[in-house]
Amino acid sequence: RLRPVAPRDVRITDDFWAPRLRRNREVTIPAQHAQCETTGALRNFQRAAGSVGGDFSGRYYSDSDVYKWIEAASWSLATDPSPELTDRLDSVIKLVAGAQDDDGYLNTYFSVDRVGERWTDLVVRHEMYCIGHLVAAAVAHVRATGQTALLDVALRACTHIAERFAPGEVPGTCGHPGLEMALVELYRTTGDERWLTLAAWQLDSRGAGVLDGSEYLIDHEPVRKQSRVTGHAVRALYLYAGMADVVLETGDEELRTALEQLWADLSGGKTAVTGGVGARWDGEAFGDAYELPDRAYNETCAAIAHIFLAWRMLLLTGEPEYRDVVETALHNGVLPGLSQSGTEFFYQNPLADAGRHRREEWFSCACCPPNIARLLASLPGYLYTTSDEGLWVQLYIGNEADLRLADGTPVHVDLATELPWEGTVRLTVTPEAPTEFTLFLPVPGWAGADVSVKVNGEPVTVATDAARVALPRTWAPGDTVELTFGTEVRALAAHPRVAAAHHRVALARGPLVYCVEQADQGDTPVADIRLTGAEPWTAEHRPELLGGVTTLTAEASALGADDGPLYRPFHNGPVAVAKAQVTAIPYYAWANREPGAMRVFIPLAAR
Amino acid sequence: RLRPVAPRDVRITDDFWAPRLRRNREVTIPAQHAQCETTGALRNFQRAAGSVGGDFSGRYYSDSDVYKWIEAASWSLATDPSPELTDRLDSVIKLVAGAQDDDGYLNTYFSVDRVGERWTDLVVRHEMYCIGHLVAAAVAHVRATGQTALLDVALRACTHIAERFAPGEVPGTCGHPGLEMALVELYRTTGDERWLTLAAWQLDSRGAGVLDGSEYLIDHEPVRKQSRVTGHAVRALYLYAGMADVVLETGDEELRTALEQLWADLSGGKTAVTGGVGARWDGEAFGDAYELPDRAYNETCAAIAHIFLAWRMLLLTGEPEYRDVVETALHNGVLPGLSQSGTEFFYQNPLADAGRHRREEWFSCACCPPNIARLLASLPGYLYTTSDEGLWVQLYIGNEADLRLADGTPVHVDLATELPWEGTVRLTVTPEAPTEFTLFLPVPGWAGADVSVKVNGEPVTVATDAARVALPRTWAPGDTVELTFGTEVRALAAHPRVAAAHHRVALARGPLVYCVEQADQGDTPVADIRLTGAEPWTAEHRPELLGGVTTLTAEASALGADDGPLYRPFHNGPVAVAKAQVTAIPYYAWANREPGAMRVFIPLAAR
Incomplete structure (x- = not known):
């Protein structure tokens, strides 16, 4: 097995990622702190501590926004010290610590007026999930700063859970996984095997009805028996990443075999060409095998979860296919989630759009923005093993x-x-x-x-x-x-069972997947562009465009206007096309200009 | 303009629809009455009347299940008298009448403990929508039986609304349209112009912020200014059908122009080949133009709404394109919603599936089943004008x-x-x-x-x-x-902007759209079937199959197994295919045998 290196030991210096990490530190992380103030997520901790009154703000998992912010800020401090950020971080950690109950319980939603509802609904409420983000934040904080204030909070919270859902005694696991990964990190950080045992217990508590046997919540069978990725994409991949962490520490062969089967199902038919996953808008869920439509959901968080899983599989096996997935999902699954400004975010990342899907500053379910921030801040840890x-x-x-x-x-x-x-x-x-x-x-x-x-x-x-x-x-x-x-432009076809990509190609160059966006096509509607798949593309680096991108340009073709009916008899034979100059940009850069159509998989000229 | 004929004057006698209408009377309508009992929808009326205690059951629009059942039963009695059904219907109407308040208000959700919430939320709650179904039921009942008991209830309810949201004085319209159509029917039935005025007022109350200006609720602009179908498909089409009804009675030219533009948008790029509409799972909504994916939502109720609108446009214009839509949506958009047994229903009608989408006996939001029943019961009214x-x-x-x-x-x-x-x-x-x-x-x-x-x-x-x-x-x-x-088999292509149907054809014969279902393909996986689009299909009527269907069979081709990666370099050139006998069945008949893959748009063999 491979060992990761500490983010603090690596300083990213290139022209592509270094400016993005700087923007993450200087723009995104401060803006997200402000969001946590505006939305009341920080105030919820004061309220739970009894220092302010009023109602709870946000959702029952709003605490996790704050924890993800702490994690992002901590990783940022690991590589780039900042007294100002340190002060802000310390004050947020103080708020968090102040909200914890004497018995270690911590969730500001279930405080004050909802104390009696604690642990009454593992299916829907996210109590363990939130503690997972607390632990991840605490581990990042101690690694970045050596300070244990938040780690102590996390340890008390986990002790509370370990007593309430004691391994071997009381099955306990959460409708939204995440705590499993975090507990293994806690074990790695403290050396206390109790947390590894608790992580494994949470995994094996699944499939026994704790979560109503829901396939959507990946409770339909024991994780050891699973071979098909299903349900809510982020939940599923957080769970599998936790499984991989347990296997890394225990060598559990049965879990490892299940993971390999799940990975084969995921990579063989449920991954977008961008590394995005979770095709369905209904339930933010995986589709069936080869269900990879243009208007895929591809939640930004799911691409991050995909990286979490692939990275752990890489550590486990050393197989290069996993680093390829990390690279693809990072550049094409996660990066599109962030605007050029660093202050707006995509929740969904469809592979085609008519021009109405735009990034937003925040979401009522704000999982994605701070997830991007924490991943970018920890990116130095993904370069070596x-x-x-x-x-x-x-x-x-x-x-x-x-x-x-x-x-x-x-x-x-x-x-x-x-x-x-x-x-x-x-x-x-x-x-x-x-x-x-x-x-x-x-x-x-x-x-x-x-x-x-x-x-x-x-x-x-x-x-x-x-x-x-x-x-x-x-x-x-x-x-x-x-x-x-070699960085030749590649025209990629999908497996023939991917009906939505049939007779179409996606363009890629190096690690980047490209798309055509209306802003670059002049009078040619994106929907009318047709390729042969063998175009000689000209790559040109344009420092002034979209923060500096290499565009791909070729003489391709375009259908003329078609005012025929929506459905008509099929006639085999050539379709009239005109020559058209087509320019592609990296997919991650789309929707940073005026709204317009965008497409990744471009139809081939019919013959 | 054309005039409809009364359902009671037409007796359907053929071998296709007559058995379906009989099953609707003998199986579906009784089963749906039982569902209204099981779910507590009927009991809610007793509770509102004060004759039983306990909690309200179901959702705030559960009354509409009962009203749709009354409508279905009434139309059924119009053509097929049944003392037993008459008795049952009378007792249900008695329950409904008993639940009405002295001031005419009627919604069992907002009774007993929620009286204070009446009319506080036009956006979300469906108070006017439910009254719309009450009125539609009352009109059907008086036309079928000549009895006015339910009509009197409906008139009191509408009087209450007309006073609370008085035309010209208090803007009022519902997040879920439906009352508009019903009010025009009430005007036709009673001759009282008050109801036509109220319908028009409800239409023109949109676009002024009553529904928060929501595009999803079609409140983003005045209906007279609209030209793009958007938002929740059923709501949008019920609204436009109500507009058409008002135009039929008033001749309002501005509304008529808007309708024609909306129809052009709908028929030009937002209608599935089956007549299904509303492509998106998220929000049960229309997609953008040409967004017509395999896994379309195509709610059964939306196909019914499509028929409502098309029928009214037909009455308005006499243009045969509208009767074509009624015919297509009836056979291929609505009929698939019903199982061969008459007791199970589809809510969504995707154009391809891996075999996991199955009909269900009822839904927590049970709009579709009784909507099918009332449409079938009223079908005799759609044969002539x-x-x-x-x-x-x-x-x-x-x-x-x-x-x-x-x-x-x-x-x-x-x-x-x-x-x-x-x-x-x-x-x-x-x-x-x-x-x-x-x-x-x-x-x-x-x-x-x-x-x-x-x-x-x-x-x-x-x-x-x-x-x-x-x-x-x-x-x-x-x-x-x-x-x-002529009933030659037609291979249909879609407009080239329909990316999801690119380089594919759908098969149709007569009014029926066909699909390939795994049960008929032997060892050839549905996903691997490839056509040339010029196959000489053999039509064979098989009385024993699926209640009697004409199948289409041809020698086509199939790809071999492909264990290559999900994405791979595109190579232009022939793809290896083997000959395969392919059999298609009417789309409406799918999912009545063992679960298996199904597809409407079949890929053409790549060249």
Whole structure:
């Protein structure tokens, strides 16, 4: 198994992600604190503490907005100290601590006038879910700052749950998973096996009717028996990520087998080309296999959950397919959730739109915005892993890192790249002294066989179908590795059972999925664009456009206006098309200009 | 304008609809009465009357289940007297009457403990909507039986509304339309213009913020200014049907122009090939133009609302395109909502499914089942219209009718047909004495130019593109008209902007849309079926199958198993397919056997 590295040991320095992380710190995190004030989510803690009166504001899971904000702020402080943010964070943590009951219970919705309703509805209410976010925030806070104030709160809350739903005695699990992952992190942080046991107990409490046997809540069968991803996408993937965490710590083979089957179902027929998941608007749920429509729901949180699961599967197996999913979902599933300004968010991420879907500043169910913020703030932790064999690069994002090998040897790594725009990567590896270890470098799925590797300027032979290059060597300070990955534009087809993508292609280049948006097409309606799939696309980097993007342009074709009836006899034969210049932009950048139609899967010209 | 005929004057006698109407009387209507008892919907009236205690059961619009049942039972009695049903109906009407307040108010949800909440929330609560169904039931009951007990209740309720939301004084309209249509019927029934004025006032109360300006509730602009169908599909179409009713009675040109624009938007890009409407699961709403996915919502009630609107547009304009919509939506949008047994119902009618969507006996929001029952019971009223010029056949459903021309001349009509299976129709027209009038016979859209007409055995020339044949003549008793319409299997393509139907065809024959269901395909998975669009289909009537259906069979092709990744580089070129025998059944008949995949729009073999 692989081991993650601490976010604080990695400083992202590239031209793509570094400005986004800065904006996250400087704009998004402060704006979200303001939202927590405006919506009353922070005030709820004062109310629970008895320091203010009035009604509860928001929903029974509003506490989680605040916890996610704490987590985002903590990870941000881990890499970028800020006295101002530290002060603000401390004062929020003080509010949280003040709201906790003497018995460890903490949920501001079930305080004051609703104390009697505590733990009366595991199906609908999110009490454990909220504590999961509390724990995740506390772990981030202690790792970032070394301070244990919030960790103490979290430990008291978890002790309360462990006593109320004692492993082996009282089945207990939540309609919205999330606590499972957090408990394993708590175990990793404290070394107290009690939390690992509680996490495993929560998993195995499913399938016994605690949640009414609901398939939607993934309670229809024991998690060990599951092989089909179903139900609410975020809940399902948080649950499976928690399973993976338990397997990472326990090696439970039965759970691992279930996870592999679930992953096969997910990756084989229920994942959008963007890495988005959860196709259905009704219930924010997974669809049936190959149900991957244009107007997919693809909740931003579900793409984040997809990353959580894929990352844990990567740690578990080392298989490069999982890092490909992390990379795809990050660039194309999560990033579209955030506006160029850093203050507006998508909840849903459809693959086509007529121009009415726009980002919003906040939501009555505000799960996605702070989820994006905490993921971005923790992104430095996703770039590397280590193992007994050596050092593994996982995401090619420019950075400087001070890592330690398994034996404790410090290694400074400097990784420079123009990705996602150009496929060159240059690593400089500087161990304290010459050290023998293996450097593992993934060949991203998007590069295919188009890859070259040089070590200190000398070419290295790479097997044609290699998904990873292993470079065992005695690495000396200043050794360099240059990688070049092909960034040819790819026209992607879907499995033929994906009816919604039939006879259509999506465009991709490097790690980015592209789309056509009306703003770039002049008089050609997006809906009328037709491709052959073999267009010679011209990639052009345009620093002034959408914060700097590489566009793809080609001479393609467009149908003329059709004022015929909605349904008409089918006639086989060529359809009249006219030449049309078509420009595609990265999918993540859409809806940042005037409203207009957008489409990812573009029809092929009928013949 | 055209005039409808009374359901009681038409007796459906064919082999397709007559058994369905019998099942509606003998199975569905009794079963729905039992549901109204089981769910407490009937008991709510006793509770409101003070004769029983306890809590209200169901939702704030549960009264409408009972009213729809009364309407269905009344129309059934109009054509098929039944002492038993009469008794049951009388006792239900007695319950309803007993629940009405002295001031005319009637809604059992807002009785006993919620009296103070009356009329406090026009946006969400359905008080006027429920009264709309009461009025519709009362009108049906008086027309079927001549008795006015329920009409008196309805008049008191409408008087209450007319006083509370007085035309010209207090804007008032309901988040769920429906009362508008009913008020115009009340005007037609009583001749009291007060109800027409109130209907028009309710229409014009929209767009002024009474419903928060919600686009979803069609309150975003005055109805006179609307040109785009939007929001909740059933609500929108009930509203527009009410507009059409007002136009029919007032001739309001501005409203009529709005209706024509709305119809163009609906028929041009927001109607499924089945006549189903309302593509979105989220909000049971219309999608954007051409947003017509496989997994469409297509609520059964929305197809019924579509018929209500199309029928009124037909009365208004006489244009045959509207009768085509009534015919299509009836056979393919409404009929699938009902199981072969008559006791299970679809709420949603997707155009493709993996085999998990099944009909249910009832729903917590039970709008669809009794809506189907009342439409079927009133179906005899949709077969003919009259005008000053003569008699218009609208739906070719076998029947015997005793009609009256505009001048009062009685005409007996006997219409025999094997439709929807065979395209021959034989009419015998028997006026009391030889009478000069025009017989108008539609050429259904599905027949195209393939039509022949004979009068008393003598061929009549029909213009190639005629959508209607007019036969002016002095009709003598026993004159016959024979019509033959082509029933070639049609492969239908959608407008190229319908991305979800791109490079696919739907099969249709006569008025029926077909689908492929797994039960008929042997080892060939439905998802792998590919057509050329030019298959020579063999139609075979199979009396033993699904209550008797004509199946379509052809040698088509199927993809082999594909274990490649979900997304892969697009390669232009032929795809390996194997020959496969494919059988299609009428879409209305799906999901009456073992669960399995189903699809209406079938992909064309890629080239």
